[in-house]
Amino acid sequence: MSGPRVTPHASSKAAVLDVIRAAGTISRVGLANATGLTGATISTTVRKLIDEGLVVETGHAESTGGKRRVLLRLNESARFAVGVHLDQDRITYALTDLNGSVVARISRLGAAGDQPADVVRRMGREVAALIAGAGVDRDRVLGVGLVAPGRLTAGGGFRVAPPPLRRWQDFPVDDALTGATGLPVVVGNDATAAALGEHWSGGVSDAGTFAALYMGSGIGAGLVVGGLTYTGASGEAGEIGHACLDVDGPLCWCGARGCLEVLAGPAVVVAAARADRALARAIGLAGRGLLHRDSVAADFAAISRAARRGESGAVALLERSGRYLAAAARTLANVMDVAVLVLTGPSFAVAGSLYLPVVQAELDTAFVGRSAHRVEVRLSPSAASASAIGGAAMVLQSELVPLHTGERLPGDLTVPEPPPVAVQVS
Numbered sequence: 362m363s364g365p366r367v368t369p370h371a372s373s374k375a376a377v378l379d380v381i382r383a384a385g386t387i388s389r390v391g392l393a394n395a396t397g398l399t400g401a402t403i404s405t406t407v408r409k410l411i412d413e414g415l416v417v418e419t420g421h422a423e424s425t426g427g428k429r430r431v432l433l434r435l436n437e438s439a440r441f442a443v444g445v446h447l448d449q450d451r452i453t454y455a456l457t458d459l460n461g462s463v464v465a466r467i468s469r470l471g472a473a474g475d476q477p478a479d480v481v482r483r484m485g486r487e488v489a490a491l492i493a494g495a496g497v498d499r500d501r502v503l504g505v506g507l508v509a510p511g512r513l514t515a516g517g518g519f520r521v522a523p524p525p526l527r528r529w530q531d532f533p534v535d536d537a538l539t540g541a542t543g544l545p546v547v548v549g550n551d552a553t554a555a556a557l558g559e560h561w562s563g564g565v566s567d568a569g570t571f572a573a574l575y576m577g578s579g580i581g582a583g584l585v586v587g588g589l590t591y592t593g594a595s596g597e598a599g600e601i602g603h604a605c606l607d608v609d610g611p612l613c614w615c616g617a618r619g620c621l622e623v624l625a626g627p628a629v630v631v632a633a634a635r636a637d638r639a640l641a642r643a644i645g646l647a648g649r650g651l652l653h654r655d656s657v658a659a660d661f662a663a664i665s666r667a668a669r670r671g672e673s674g675a676v677a678l679l680e681r682s683g684r685y686l687a688a689a690a691r692t693l694a695n696v697m698d699v700a701v702l703v704l705t706g707p708s709f710a711v712a713g714s715l716y717l718p719v720v721q722a723e724l725d726t727a728f729v730g731r732s733a734h735r736v737e738v739r740l741s742p743s744a745a746s747a748s749a750i751g752g753a754a755m756v757l758q759s760e761l762v763p764l765h766t767g768e769r770l771p772g773d774l775t776v777p778e779p780p781p782v783a784v785q786v787s
Contacts, residue, residue, distance in 0.1 A: 373398055375588050377406045378761055381416060382460065388422055388430035396783070407433065409514055414439045415459070415761070416717050441502045442762070444558075444752025445711065447509040447534075449473035449525035449567025449659035451707065453483065455749035456502075461757065463563035465495040466746050473525040474754055477532040485541025503760045504545040506554065506752030507538055510579050512596055514546035523579055524614050547755050550592070551575065552599055554704045556752030557590050560742060561754035571701040572693055573741075574601070574720075576708040577748070578657065580622045580686070582693055601689050602626070625685035626709045629663040630678050635663050640674035643667070665712035683716045685727050687723035694736045695729050702729055702738050710745035 373396070380395045381387055389394070393403050410416040417436045421429040426468050438460040446453040450471040472480045492499055507513065509529075511522040518532045550577035559573055561564045561760055565585070573583040580602035584591040592598050602613050602622035610619025618741040623629060635641050644667040646660050667675035690702060703714050704720070719742050724736040727769045 373402055373406050373560050374409065375761065376434075377403065377694065378410060378415060381410075382435055386419060386434045388432055390430055390756035392774075394435075411674070418551065429661060430651075437462065439501065440757070441492075441609075442753040442756035442760075443491065443495050443502060443505045443542075444554070444754070444756070445488065445505055445507045445538075446554075446746070446748040446751040446752060447472055447480075447484075447526075448551070448707075449494075452487070453707075453746050453755055454487060455494050455746050456491050456497065457562075457750060457753040459757065459761070461558070461750070461754050463746070463750060464497065465491055466749065467491055467494075468746075470762060472529070476678070477529050478535065478537065481537040481541050483536060484538060488542050488544075502544060504547065504756045505538060505542055506547050506549065506755035507547045507550040508554040508752040508755070509583070510551055510577065511621050511627040512550055515548055520583075525578070530658060547759055548600070549755055550581070550583075550596070551577060551751075552581030553583040553590055553681040553704070554749075554755060555593055555741075555747035555756070556585050556634060556703075556751065557753030557754045558743075558747050559590065559703055559705065560585050561757065562743075562750065565701055565703060570697070570699060571703060572697055572699050573703045573705050573747075574686075574690055574706075574709075575706040575748075576627065577706040578627065578708075580626055580689075583751075584697065586697075592778065601773060605691060606685055606688060610783055621685055621689045625682040627658050627687075630664060630682050631657050631660045633678055634660065634675070637674060639778070640672075644672060661708060662711040665715060668712075668715055679712060679715050680719070683719035684723075686716060687720045690720045690725050690738075691727050694724055698730055699736060700734055702736055703741050705744045705747040707745050709740065713740040728777035 363376045367541055376396050380392055389407060390405050393400055414436055416433050417704060419432050419434045420431055438461045439466065444455045444727065447473055451468050453468045455466040458464055458481055469663045488505065497614055508740060511519050511526065513519055513533055516533050518534060519526065519530050522530050535548045539546045552573065555575050556573035559634055563569050569588045570586050575583060582599040582601040584599050603613065603617060603620045605617060605619045605625055607619030611623050612618055613620035613623040635646055644663050646663060664675045668679045694702060704717060709716065717738055721738040724738065725731065728736050743750060
């Protein structure tokens, strides 16, 4: 595990709450050691968190010769958050508790082909059904984290959107979803959210710096550096799907040629399978129209199942995709020098077991830093809903443990926080 890292929090409250979350259980003395705050500040802050119901006392630590220390932990059911992953094929919803654990999740029809306003009204109903179905008091839900491929901007729709979501380009989806749900909304990128979800929920608790290679309808990456998501100067970091692997390759929707996404993405795999009539018939793709709702996701899953059965044509298609993806993963690992690479997203949920050995073999033999350390490739256990989980984590982080003053949910009316506090977390 890497050494201590310093995380800038907006307040002593945010710092203490984040350390308790990361530790699981910890004493007041442990909090003082981790944060550098005085004992008096810790006592005052912990009392406020207990009074708000966010933290509870939970037994005692083992005796070290003196008075046994009281342990603290999060009260997981004190607050909840909703994450929504908006995509062309499916819209996925996750309700998480304060610790980032999933309480309930659902998946519904995607957004391609429908008007944004109609989709948002449907999303509002589905968020309400998710909360009610879990038996959660709506007053304990902090907000909604909405994530999507491309780049969403607060109040302004998509800055960059893939072709199936182009009609959303100037649609203020966060404001519309706030109106449909009655809850504040924060927005972000699906790959970055997936990485945050892995970090927040403890899926990559042994790595402060890692990359999440994401494959849904497209391909992207989420980057976590020193425990913090890295999004770059304009929020575009991690667009590995638009890394060029063939300068003379096919034209991508982004305007460049030979991008990873246009060489190896799920839509490319599906198009190649449909073009092979014998293979399409063998795995049940024949007869599907190219505009069939949910067809790319469903057909990619069918190809993956056929490959696991040993269907040679399906195996060949995924191996080709895997080689391109492995080359991009090597570039990502070389640039970031990560020790852990997580495969996540809906497409890896159905085909990750086929891609993982290809990516691992590439990194074992060609990662430039392999003499110093190995890059471990892992498949996320929650790959199908990782982005929605990360969307909920965005809400929890922005409302409860903001990393700098002003990083809070829209409409927050709390008094200004004290100056930032630098926290040392082991």
